[in-house]
Amino acid sequence: MCGLHMEGLGPMQILRVLLLRLLTTAITLAGVAVIVFFVIRVVPGNPIAMMLPPGATDEDIARLSALYGLDKPIVTQFGIWLSGVVQGDFGTSITTRQPVLALVLGRLPATLELSIMALVMAMILGGVAALAGTRFRGGRTEGAIDVANGMALSVPDFLWGLVLILLFGVLVPIFHISGRVTPSLELPFVTDFYLFESLFRLRFDLWADIVAHMFMPALALAIPLAAIIGQLLKQSLKETMNLDYVTLSRTKGYGETRVILREALRNAALPTLTLVGVQFTFLIGGTVIIERLFSYEGLGNMAIDAVVNRDLPLIQGIVILFAVIFTGVNLIVDLLYTVLNPRLRHG
Amino acid sequence: MAEAKAIDGRSLIRRRAGLRLWLSAGWLGMLCIAALLAPWIAPKDPLAQDLFLGRMPPVWEMGAEPGYWLGTDSLGRDVLSRIIHGARIALMVALIAGTITCVIGATLGLLAGFLRGWVDLVISRLIDIWMAFPPVLFSILLIAVLGPGLWSIIIAIVVIDWTRFARVVRAEAMAQGAMDYVASARVAGRGRFGTMLREILPNVLPTIVVLLTLEMGIAVIVEAILSFVNLSISTDQPTWGGMISEGRASVHQAWWVLVFPLITLFLTVLSFSQLGEGLKDRFDPVLR
Amino acid sequence: MSFLRISNLSVRLKKGPPLLRRVSLQVAAGDVHGLVGESGAGKSMIGKAVLGILPPSVEVTGGEIWLDGVDLLSLPLAERRRRIGATAALIPQDPLTALNPSHRIGPQITDRLVDILGWGRADANSRALELLAEVQIPDPARVLRSYPHELSGGMRQRILIASAFAAEPKLIVADEPTTALDVTVQKQILKLIAGMQARHGTALLFVTHDLGVVSKVCQRLSVLYAGMVVEDTSVADFFAAPRHAYSAALLAATPKYTDPAAGLQPVPDAVIAQVRAEVAAFDRGTRHG
Numbered sequence: 001m002c003g004l005h006m007e008g009l010g011p012m013q014i015l016r017v018l019l020l021r022l023l024t025t026a027i028t029l030a031g032v033a034v035i036v037f038f039v040i041r042v043v044p045g046n047p048i049a050m051m052l053p054p055g056a057t058d059e060d061i062a063r064l065s066a067l068y069g070l071d072k073p074i075v076t077q078f079g080i081w082l083s084g085v086v087q088g089d090f091g092t093s094i095t096t097r098q099p100v101l102a103l104v105l106g107r108l109p110a111t112l113e114l115s116i117m118a119l120v121m122a123m124i125l126g127g128v129a130a131l132a133g134t135r136f137r138g139g140r141t142e143g144a145i146d147v148a149n150g151m152a153l154s155v156p157d158f159l160w161g162l163v164l165i166l167l168f169g170v171l172v173p174i175f176h177i178s179g180r181v182t183p184s185l186e187l188p189f190v191t192d193f194y195l196f197e198s199l200f201r202l203r204f205d206l207w208a209d210i211v212a213h214m215f216m217p218a219l220a221l222a223i224p225l226a227a228i229i230g231q232l233l234k235q236s237l238k239e240t241m242n243l244d245y246v247t248l249s250r251t252k253g254y255g256e257t258r259v260i261l262r263e264a265l266r267n268a269a270l271p272t273l274t275l276v277g278v279q280f281t282f283l284i285g286g287t288v289i290i291e292r293l294f295s296y297e298g299l300g301n302m303a304i305d306a307v308v309n310r311d312l313p314l315i316q317g318i319v320i321l322f323a324v325i326f327t328g329v330n331l332i333v334d335l336l337y338t339v340l341n342p343r344l345r346h347g
Numbered sequence: 348m349a350e351a352k353a354i355d356g357r358s359l360i361r362r363r364a365g366l367r368l369w370l371s372a373g374w375l376g377m378l379c380i381a382a383l384l385a386p387w388i389a390p391k392d393p394l395a396q397d398l399f400l401g402r403m404p405p406v407w408e409m410g411a412e413p414g415y416w417l418g419t420d421s422l423g424r425d426v427l428s429r430i431i432h433g434a435r436i437a438l439m440v441a442l443i444a445g446t447i448t449c450v451i452g453a454t455l456g457l458l459a460g461f462l463r464g465w466v467d468l469v470i471s472r473l474i475d476i477w478m479a480f481p482p483v484l485f486s487i488l489l490i491a492v493l494g495p496g497l498w499s500i501i502i503a504i505v506v507i508d509w510t511r512f513a514r515v516v517r518a519e520a521m522a523q524g525a526m527d528y529v530a531s532a533r534v535a536g537r538g539r540f541g542t543m544l545r546e547i548l549p550n551v552l553p554t555i556v557v558l559l560t561l562e563m564g565i566a567v568i569v570e571a572i573l574s575f576v577n578l579s580i581s582t583d584q585p586t587w588g589g590m591i592s593e594g595r596a597s598v599h600q601a602w603w604v605l606v607f608p609l610i611t612l613f614l615t616v617l618s619f620s621q622l623g624e625g626l627k628d629r630f631d632p633v634l635r
Numbered sequence: 636m637s638f639l640r641i642s643n644l645s646v647r648l649k650k651g652p653p654l655l656r657r658v659s660l661q662v663a664a665g666d667v668h669g670l671v672g673e674s675g676a677g678k679s680m681i682g683k684a685v686l687g688i689l690p691p692s693v694e695v696t697g698g699e700i701w702l703d704g705v706d707l708l709s710l711p712l713a714e715r716r717r718r719i720g721a722t723a724a725l726i727p728q729d730p731l732t733a734l735n736p737s738h739r740i741g742p743q744i745t746d747r748l749v750d751i752l753g754w755g756r757a758d759a760n761s762r763a764l765e766l767l768a769e770v771q772i773p774d775p776a777r778v779l780r781s782y783p784h785e786l787s788g789g790m791r792q793r794i795l796i797a798s799a800f801a802a803e804p805k806l807i808v809a810d811e812p813t814t815a816l817d818v819t820v821q822k823q824i825l826k827l828i829a830g831m832q833a834r835h836g837t838a839l840l841f842v843t844h845d846l847g848v849v850s851k852v853c854q855r856l857s858v859l860y861a862g863m864v865v866e867d868t869s870v871a872d873f874f875a876a877p878r879h880a881y882s883a884a885l886l887a888a889t890p891k892y893t894d895p896a897a898g899l900q901p902v903p904d905a906v907i908a909q910v911r912a913e914v915a916a917f918d919r920g921t922r923h924g
Contacts, residue, residue, distance in 0.1 A: 032480060154564075166609070315488065323479040
C-alpha cells in the first residue's frame, strides 16, 4: 500500500524488499483463490440443472456434474482446479462451454480501456482543479473548487453514472447510454482493444463512436477519483509553493503559473501518486456496477451474468483476474514511486 | 490584530461546517420521520397497481393525475409513496449494517493496532486479501450465496466493509500506542486490555464515529446497487434501488420514475457523508 | 547614479501592524550595501520587497522601488517578475532547501538564461561550466549532472552563488548567505561572494545581523529597528562614530568591537526605550500627516 522504503539501502536489501513484496502478493492471491472457491461452492441452485432443458432426468444431471467435476468433494475439486491453473487452465464455463481463460481475456481489454480512460480523465480533471486551486489560492475560485471536490467525493460512481445518464443521455442526448460500440458498425479489429486499435488504424469515425459510448461510464468512474486527486494534489502543491526553491524561481522571472508547473508540480505529485494507486484499484472495482449500468460489454458485466447463471468456473476466473489486476496495480505504483523519486534512485 | 484575523477565518470555516452539519442532519431527520410514519403519511398504498394510471407524470406536468404528486411508474404505483416506504429499508440497512460493521471492524483494528505481533500479522494479511476483491462483485456473490433479503444485505455489507474500519482504526491505534501517555498508563500499573479500552479507545472514538457516518451512506448505496441488479429484497417491497432500476429501463418514456428516487438517494448519501465531514471538522483539535 | 533606489517603502501585514516604516535607501552600481538589525527588524523584508517575493500575508502600502530606472511597484505582476529576473538575483539563506530536489543542477543554473533571456542551450551550458569553475567547484561537468542531495551544503551554496551571477545581474540580494552554513565554510563563502562581486561589478544588497561581516564587505549600511531605518551611513563613518544611540549599542553588542575586558554589552533598556519612542512618534506622524 505504501512505497517501498528504500532510502539508504543497498541493492541486496532492495532485492530482499522486492522479494518479500512478491511473496506477500502471492499469499494474497492464494487467499483470494481459496475464499472464492469455497464461497461459490455454497451457492444454492444447481448450475447443471439450470443449463439443461426442463425435464432432464437426474441421471443427466449427475452425468454432466461428473463432467464438470462437481460431484467430487470440495477439497478434491480445489486440487484439480489448482493444478489446472498452474498449467494455465482455468476450467470451462458452464453456460457457454468455452474455456474460462479465453472468455475472460476476451472481455479484459474492454474493462482495461474503460479503466484507463477513466484514470486519464480523473488525472486531467483532478490535476486541472488542483492547479487552478493553487494558482488562485485564497480566492473565490479555490472556494468553488473545494465545494465541487467535496460533492464529487461524497457521491459514489454509481450515482454519478445515473446523473450522467439523465444529463447527457436524456436531457441533452449527446452520448450513448449503453453498449461499447454501435452494433450496426462493421469492425475491422483483430484485437479486443477497440479504442487503441481504431486509433492505430486511423479509423477516427470508429474511434469517435467508441469514445461516445465510453465517455459517460468513464466519467462516472473518474469523478470521485478526480476529487481525491484534486484535493491531495492541491494540498501538497500549496505546501510546496512556500518552499525556498519555489521562491527562488520566482526571482528568476517566471510567471506564477510556470512556477507551479516547473518547480512545484513534480515534487507535489509524488505523495499524491502513492495514494492514487489504491484509489485506482477502487476505480477498477467500480467498473463492475458501472458496466452493468451502461450495458458495457466488459468483465464486470460478464461477472454479474456469471453470478446470476451460477457459472462457477467463470466467477472464479473473473474474481482472480480482478485480484491479479489490483495487486499488480499496487506493485506498479510502488515501482513508479521508486523510479520517479531521484532521492531513492540514487540512494 | 493578526490574531484576530486568524480567529475570524477560523470561525468562518466553522460556520460553513456548521451549516453543512445542520442541513445534512435536517434531511436525515426528515427521512427518519418519513420512514417511521410511512403508513400514515404516504398518500397512496405503495404496492397498489392501477394499469389505467401507468406512467402518469408529476402534478405540474401536462396530463397528470391529481393525488399522484410525483407521478406513477409503469404499473401505476405512486412514486412518492414508494420513495417514503423505500426510506424504511434504506435507513434500516444504514443503521444496522453500519453499526455491526463498525463494531466488528473497529474491534479487529484496535486489537491489531494495539497488540501488534501475530494478531496484527493475521488481521493485516486478511485486510490485504479483502482489498484484492472487487467489492461490488463480492457483495453480489454473497447475496447469491445467502439468497435475497434484508439480513443477507446486512451480512454482505458487514463481511465486505469491516476492512474500512479495521484499516483506519489499526493505524490510529498504532499511532496512539506509541505516545507517552500510553506508556505512562502502563507504568502506572494498568493492564493491556485496560490500557486499550481506557486510554486508546477514547482517543480513536472520534475517528470511529466519523467512519460510522460515512459507512451508513455506503450501506445505503450498496443496498441500492444490489436492488439495481435485482438481488436485494423481494420485488414487492419498494426500495430506492429497485425504483432506480425500473426508472433506468424506461428513462426515455418516464423520466420521473428515475429522477425522484435518484434525487432522494443522492441527497441521503451526500448528507451522510457531509455529516461525517462536518463531525470530522468538529473533532479536529486544530479547528476546535 | 544609484542603481537601486527605494523611497518611503511601507509594508504591513494585511490589515495588521506595519513591518516596514517608510524605508528609503540607495545602492549605487557596483556598491555593497549592508542591511543590519536584530531578527524581526525587517531587513529581510526589504530584500524580499525588491525581488517581489513578499509572502502573501503581507502587502505594500506605499513607496517606490526604482530598479535600473523603472519603478517596479508600478508594473503589472508578470512584467515585474520578468524585469527582476533579467536585472536582479537572490543568494538565498539556506542552501539545503533552495535547490529543487527533483531537478539536476545544470538546469537550475541555466534556466533563467534559456527561458527568460533566450540563450541557446549550448551557450547556457558552457556558461554554467565557466561559473562553476569560478566558484571553485571541482569537476563541474559531473556536478551539472548531479541532483542536489548528492552535494554538500557548502557545494550547494557555491552553486546558488554561481546561479545568481549567471545572467550578470546588476543587483544581487544576499539574504544572510552564510547563516545556515558550518562556521568553517562561512569564511570561504563570504570571501567567494566578495570576490565575485568585485570581479563582476555587481551591486549587492547584503542582509546580515553580523556587523563583523559588514565591516569586511560593505561600503554603506542601513541599521533597522522595527522596520524603520535609524541610521544610513558609510561603513567607515559608522565604525568610527555611530550617530544613533541604537547603532552604538548594537556595535557594543558585537564581540569584535568591544574591549574584551569590558565584555559584551546587551543593548541598554534606555536605548530600546528611545528607539521605541521614535517609532511611536513616527507612527503618530504618518497617521496625522
